[in-house]
Amino acid sequence: MRWFLTILGVLFGITVFLFLDYALPSKQTVRITNTYNRLTEIGANSIFFASPDTGTVQNSAGQRDVRFIDTVRPNGRPYVYRNEDTGWIWPPYFKYDSSNLHAQATDLRSTSANPEWVSVTSYGWRVSWLSIYPNAIAIRPVAGPDVQPFNWGATIILLIIGLLLFLIWRMWNQFRERSIDPALRSADEAWDRVDARADAARDQARSRLGRWWQGLRGR
Amino acid sequence: MMALLRLIGLVLVIELLFYVLLSIYIRSTRREALEKEWDRRHPEAAGNSAPRREFVRRSMIGFSKTLRARLVGLVLVLPLVAIVVIVILVNYD
Numbered sequence: 001m002r003w004f005l006t007i008l009g010v011l012f013g014i015t016v017f018l019f020l021d022y023a024l025p026s027k028q029t030v031r032i033t034n035t036y037n038r039l040t041e042i043g044a045n046s047i048f049f050a051s052p053d054t055g056t057v058q059n060s061a062g063q064r065d066v067r068f069i070d071t072v073r074p075n076g077r078p079y080v081y082r083n084e085d086t087g088w089i090w091p092p093y094f095k096y097d098s099s100n101l102h103a104q105a106t107d108l109r110s111t112s113a114n115p116e117w118v119s120v121t122s123y124g125w126r127v128s129w130l131s132i133y134p135n136a137i138a139i140r141p142v143a144g145p146d147v148q149p150f151n152w153g154a155t156i157i158l159l160i161i162g163l164l165l166f167l168i169w170r171m172w173n174q175f176r177e178r179s180i181d182p183a184l185r186s187a188d189e190a191w192d193r194v195d196a197r198a199d200a201a202r203d204q205a206r207s208r209l210g211r212w213w214q215g216l217r218g219r
Numbered sequence: 220m221m222a223l224l225r226l227i228g229l230v231l232v233i234e235l236l237f238y239v240l241l242s243i244y245i246r247s248t249r250r251e252a253l254e255k256e257w258d259r260r261h262p263e264a265a266g267n268s269a270p271r272r273e274f275v276r277r278s279m280i281g282f283s284k285t286l287r288a289r290l291v292g293l294v295l296v297l298p299l300v301a302i303v304v305i306v307i308l309v310n311y312d
Contacts, residue, residue, distance in 0.1 A: 051222075097310040170244075178250075
């Protein structure tokens with residue numbers, strides 16, 4: 001049983017980590033090489049795209065016109081962002097300025113001969129075999145490829161989540177201390193009383209049975 | 220429009236849940252403090268008793284009007300402020 005709970009706990013921890021890793025904003029310094037929109041097939045990977053009722057229209061074949069931002073990282077490897085409105089529900093970025101962001105990204109395009117570095121804030125993962133892309137949230141020009149602005153957004157969100165968990169823990173402890181424990185104690189006492197009464201009843205029944213048995217044997 | 224209404228409904232439900240939980244919590248901590256106060260003043264009559272319950276009951280009158288109890292109302296405001304701040308940071312900054 002213990003190993004089962006351990007595995008369950010580890011799996012839960014991994015799930016929470018992956019969830020936060022996906023949903024929290026992250027920053028990366030890149031160089032924008034191209035911006036475009038492309039009719040994109042959205043099938044089984046649809047949970048990694050915006051929900052269909054936000055800003056885009058999905059045709060009957062399940063395709064959607066999605067904006068993309070091609071970038072190159074300082075180590076020379078490519079990285080592709082999508083640029084989609086998130087809508088009002090999930091994830092709670094409330095982004096509806098994709099057109100403006102696209103205009104800004106297009107303005108900041110540069111070539112390897114004359115690079116112009118930017119810091120892109122985004123959430124999500126780039127997984128090529130699933131065809132999923134992180135969603136760009138904000139773009140800021142930076143001085144060079146080595147500049148890594150501090151990720152204040154994720155830090156503040158994690159602090160708030162920590163405070164909330166602490167509050168819930170305190171509330172649960174207070175509830176247990178003042179509601180559950182006294183109830184358990186009084187239930188214990190009630191059980192003891194029931195037990196004592198049952199013992200007394202059993203003794204009585206036994207003596208009555210004994211009398212009946214003795215009467216049967218004619219004594 | 221539907222999505223916005225859904226968001227408002229969801230945020231409201233979560234806020235009200237935390238509002239109720241927090242009000243119960245701070246009442247509970249206040250009652251505990253009052254019980255300890257009674258025990259400190261009457262070391263000979265410490266522990267749960269009718270006079271102590273009466274003392275706590277009378278001391279809790281008007282608790283919902285105190286600043287501490289009213290601050291719980293912030294739970295209904297702060298998430299809204301957070302949403303507005305996120306909207307401004309993401310879209311207009």
